[in-house]
Amino acid sequence: MTLGERRNLTKGLLFISPWILGFLAFNLYPLIASIWFSLCDYSVLSEPVFLGAQNYVDLWNDPVFWKALRNTVIFAAVAIPLSTSLSIGLAVLLNQPIAGQGIYRTIFFLPSLVPAISLAILWQWMLNGPMGLVNNLIRPFLNIINAVVGSHLQAPDWLNDPNFALGGLILTGLWGTGQAVVIYLAGLQEVPAELYEAAELDGTNAWQRFLHITLPMLSPVIFFNVLMSIIGALQTFAVPYILTGGGDGPGRSLLFLATYIYQNAFDYWNMGYASALALCLFVLIIGLSLVTVHYGEKKVHYSGR
Amino acid sequence: MSGRLVLEYWEKWTGFERDAMARVVDDFNNSQDKIFVRFLSVSRIDQKMMLATAGGVPPDVVGLWAINLPSYAENNALMPLDRLVHDAGIHEEDYLPVFWKLCRYRNFLWALPSTPSVTALHWNKKMFREAGLDPEQPPRTIAELESFNEKLTRKNADGSLAQIGHMPQEPGWWMHDFPSWFGGASWDGGTHLLLDATPNRHFFGWLESYPKRFGGPAMFQLRGAFGNFASPDNPFFNGKVAMIMQGVWMNNFIKNYAPARFEYGVAAFPEETEHPGAPMTVAETDILVIPAGAQHPKEAMEFIAFVEKQKNMENLCLGQRKISPLRRVSDEFVKNHSHPYLRTFLELANSPRAQPTLALPTFKEYANDLTTYVNLVLLGRMPAEQARSEMLGRQQKALDAKLARWEQVAPVRVSRWEKEVQP
Numbered sequence: 191m192t193l194g195e196r197r198n199l200t201k202g203l204l205f206i207s208p209w210i211l212g213f214l215a216f217n218l219y220p221l222i223a224s225i226w227f228s229l230c231d232y233s234v235l236s237e238p239v240f241l242g243a244q245n246y247v248d249l250w251n252d253p254v255f256w257k258a259l260r261n262t263v264i265f266a267a268v269a270i271p272l273s274t275s276l277s278i279g280l281a282v283l284l285n286q287p288i289a290g291q292g293i294y295r296t297i298f299f300l301p302s303l304v305p306a307i308s309l310a311i312l313w314q315w316m317l318n319g320p321m322g323l324v325n326n327l328i329r330p331f332l333n334i335i336n337a338v339v340g341s342h343l344q345a346p347d348w349l350n351d352p353n354f355a356l357g358g359l360i361l362t363g364l365w366g367t368g369q370a371v372v373i374y375l376a377g378l379q380e381v382p383a384e385l386y387e388a389a390e391l392d393g394t395n396a397w398q399r400f401l402h403i404t405l406p407m408l409s410p411v412i413f414f415n416v417l418m419s420i421i422g423a424l425q426t427f428a429v430p431y432i433l434t435g436g437g438d439g440p441g442r443s444l445l446f447l448a449t450y451i452y453q454n455a456f457d458y459w460n461m462g463y464a465s466a467l468a469l470c471l472f473v474l475i476i477g478l479s480l481v482t483v484h485y486g487e488k489k490v491h492y493s494g495r
Numbered sequence: 496m497s498g499r500l501v502l503e504y505w506e507k508w509t510g511f512e513r514d515a516m517a518r519v520v521d522d523f524n525n526s527q528d529k530i531f532v533r534f535l536s537v538s539r540i541d542q543k544m545m546l547a548t549a550g551g552v553p554p555d556v557v558g559l560w561a562i563n564l565p566s567y568a569e570n571n572a573l574m575p576l577d578r579l580v581h582d583a584g585i586h587e588e589d590y591l592p593v594f595w596k597l598c599r600y601r602n603f604l605w606a607l608p609s610t611p612s613v614t615a616l617h618w619n620k621k622m623f624r625e626a627g628l629d630p631e632q633p634p635r636t637i638a639e640l641e642s643f644n645e646k647l648t649r650k651n652a653d654g655s656l657a658q659i660g661h662m663p664q665e666p667g668w669w670m671h672d673f674p675s676w677f678g679g680a681s682w683d684g685g686t687h688l689l690l691d692a693t694p695n696r697h698f699f700g701w702l703e704s705y706p707k708r709f710g711g712p713a714m715f716q717l718r719g720a721f722g723n724f725a726s727p728d729n730p731f732f733n734g735k736v737a738m739i740m741q742g743v744w745m746n747n748f749i750k751n752y753a754p755a756r757f758e759y760g761v762a763a764f765p766e767e768t769e770h771p772g773a774p775m776t777v778a779e780t781d782i783l784v785i786p787a788g789a790q791h792p793k794e795a796m797e798f799i800a801f802v803e804k805q806k807n808m809e810n811l812c813l814g815q816r817k818i819s820p821l822r823r824v825s826d827e828f829v830k831n832h833s834h835p836y837l838r839t840f841l842e843l844a845n846s847p848r849a850q851p852t853l854a855l856p857t858f859k860e861y862a863n864d865l866t867t868y869v870n871l872v873l874l875g876r877m878p879a880e881q882a883r884s885e886m887l888g889r890q891q892k893a894l895d896a897k898l899a900r901w902e903q904v905a906p907v908r909v910s911r912w913e914k915e916v917q918p
Contacts (some may be wrong), residue, residue, distance in 0.1 A: 231900050234549045235570040235787075254889075319719035320655075330605060350715040352876065437863070440715075441871050455861045456542050459570060 228465035245466035266423035281374030302368035310432030319347030352441035377411035499531040503554035507540040515814025553786035561597040563857040575603040577916040583800040594820040608820035611780035612742035618756035622737040672777040690887035699879035706875030736768040761836035776843040778854040
């Protein structure tokens with residue numbers, strides 16, 4: 191290394207040192223410490239006592255952990271495809287050259303500006319069984335079905351019925367699709383218009399153009415959004431926590447891994463067990479992200495390559 | 496404030512309850528010129544105190560709940576107060592026994608009471624009259640409560656509930672104490688949870704009878720239509736629930752939110768078996784503690800001792816519309832108190848059958864699990880026996896783990912505490 195290169199390196203390191211220090215103090219150290227705490231009985235106020243793999247054995251035998259994991263995975267598996275399809279559909283519609291396009295775009299983006307806590311409190315009322323807006327919209331349809339078929343269908347008590355609570359939360363999540371819509375809209379601007387013109391000359395219909403031009407050209411953006419959604423969905427905490435008033439929902443149907451970590455760490459003072467849970471979540475996120483990257487990359491079309 | 500020692504005091508109260516304590520703090524600050532108490536209202540105080548204590552910068556005085564004591568004491572978060580309290584001239588005999596008991600754990604005194612409460616049955620007299628019941632005669636047994644319940648419950652044409660006489664989940668704040676009204680307890684105070692004992696079996700059986708009689712989803716649907724507790728839509732005020740278990744503070748909410756001329760009564764909550772004579776209640780109290788590692792414990796105790804003086808305590812409890820934890824109550828306190836049933840609450844608190852609320856080292860896990868299982872039973876989604884035995888399995892394991900941990904640290908910790916409290 192020449193003197194100049196060494197100087198450059200020193201300067202470079204100096205400039206990024208705040209980030210390095212922050213990373214070491216707030217990311218790497220907590221990660222390593224939580225690996226150690228996950229092997230201990232630790233209540234924060236007392237010295238950790240080494241337990242070996244006991245926390246992991248307990249976790250394996252803990253039905254609540256499995257319930258939380260199941261809820262988290264089901265939520266991610268249903269909410270991500272649903273919100274991705276919806277936001278792509280909305281983006282395509284909002285990309286149509288019609289009068290008032292900007293106003294429509296703003297309207298669909300606005301809800302995603304609502305903070306998670308306000309959103310959860312708002313949805314507490316929207317999903318209220320007897321009085322909620324959602325059920326007020328559903329009831330007329332159910333009444334028609336009941337009158338025609340002679341059935342006794344009732345609008346669900348979203349937040350009190352274990353069968354519907356997760357569905358209610360997924361519905362809540364759709365409220366925030368505006369953010370993804372904006373990213374898809376930006377992606378749609380990058381699709382060359384000549385591709386559509388050429389396809390039209392070849393006699394394709396709108397659906398074929400969407401399937402063979404829009405989707406492939408949008409695939410890098412979809413890939414990015416899906417990856418971020420997986421990470422976000424697995425870390426779901428604030429909305430279900432508020433929706434359930436800090437609890438788990440009926441029959442633990444709204445207990446997520448992140449909530450269970452929080453409960454163990456700050457309500458039960460089982461920081462060792464919470465660390466073991468957190469590491470499981472960490473491994474799950476890394477694992478699913480790697481799988482997504484591995485398989486997703488093959489399907490993504492980068493026009494620059 | 497200059498030249499005075501500054502004490503940091505964190506409290507959980509907001510609104511008029513905070514204001515009542517703020518006046519006592521002002522009185523203390525004006526009563527001398529050596530100590531200045533800085534009073535801060537803090538949300539989620541139990542968690543914030545834990546983090547501040549773990550970080551080595553705890554406040555000097557903290558207002559917690561008595562249910563926090565076992566886990567905080569075992570986790571070395573508190574300072575034992577026996578010696579400081581003795582030096583301050585405060586004695587056990589000054590307090591109603593049940594509230595003193597709530598401040599003790601593992602043979603040490605960890606706190607002194609601030610504002611306490613006992614639970615009691617509250618009933619809506621108008622609804623009693625409409626149902627053909629004598630509005631001056633509350634139920635005395637669980638069987639009677641349920642017979643009244645049948646008469647007070649009304650259904651809509653579509654089968655949904657329009658109103659109900661009583662439902663255990665409204666407000667459901669004392670689910671862990673309910674076994675007391677069935678002649679038992681949730682914990683033996685040592686190593687065993689008592690969920691297998693007859694009173695707990697009866698309690699779970701009682702819960703199971705609700706979905707069978709009223710329909711689980713129907714009860715939760717009715718509950719979904721309830722408004723906020725502190726609002727005119729409180730189900731007790733707007734005639735949705737006729738009988739509830741509540742504390743002494745309820746009168747204040749009735750005055751602020753219930754319709755004009757709202758008529759209600761207060762009596763001991765009915766037990767499974769009638770006990771003539773002394774009434775049964777479960778007591779709880781807000782407490783003042785000094786965190787472990789606090790910098791000025793002597794001065795902190797001087798402030799706490801000031802709060803505990805009869806005059807100041809009565810000012811605080813009057814301001815918060817609660818009862819006093821002290822054995823001696825002045826005539827002015829009774830005269831100036833706005834609660835029409837103050838004497839009923841005082842009688843309950845003084846009763847030899849008044850029991851302290853469940854103070855379990857694993858309280859939060861226990862209470863959280865109980866809510867889950869009770870709701871499943873009330874929804875009719877899980878048989879009571881399954882819920883009770885699953886709950887026992889999980890919670891006994893959690894308690895065993897906590898106690899095993901305690902056994903490891905107990906010798907060192909107890910001997911240090913003993914040294915700390917020696918005169």
